[in-house]
Amino acid sequence: MTQEYTSREHASIGAFPESLELTDGDSVLQIGWDDGTVTRLPLSVLRAACACAVCQGHHPSQSLNLQPEQFAGIAIADVAPVGRYAYHIVWSDGHDTGIYSLKMLYEMGGSDIANNP
Numbered sequence: 728m729t730q731e732y733t734s735r736e737h738a739s740i741g742a743f744p745e746s747l748e749l750t751d752g753d754s755v756l757q758i759g760w761d762d763g764t765v766t767r768l769p770l771s772v773l774r775a776a777c778a779c780a781v782c783q784g785h786h787p788s789q790s791l792n793l794q795p796e797q798f799a800g801i802a803i804a805d806v807a808p809v810g811r812y813a814y815h816i817v818w819s820d821g822h823d824t825g826i827y828s829l830k831m832l833y834e835m836g837g838s839d840i841a842n843n844p
């Protein structure tokens with residue numbers, strides 16, 4: 728399966744990840760962006776925010792309404808870039824349909840959630 732994506736997706740947030748690393752005992756995904764921003768996303772929060780059709784349904788009424796508390800101890804099994812606009816994350820619970828757009832990751836990192844010690 729090959730899909731082409733345009734670089735215009737990139738321009739929508741104006742930043743691109745330069746580094747990805749797991750910190751805090753592999754419980755936080757830390758992303759360094761090329762605009763100097765560093766976002767820290769707890770994996771449980773990221774897992775609960777999964778926007779795939781399984782987790783969110785095709786309509787809000789079908790959403791599983793996932794909460795970070797359900798994913799204590801979750802880990803990333805694999806992460807791979809999707810074009811230049813997103814990352815495909817495979818989770819330790821076997822969930823592998825989540826695509827996280829760069830925009831989503833960037834904006835999530837700007838919330839209060841990620842700023843807790």
Ligand SMILES: [Zn+2]
Nearest residue numbers: 777779782825
């Ligand atoms: Zn999902």
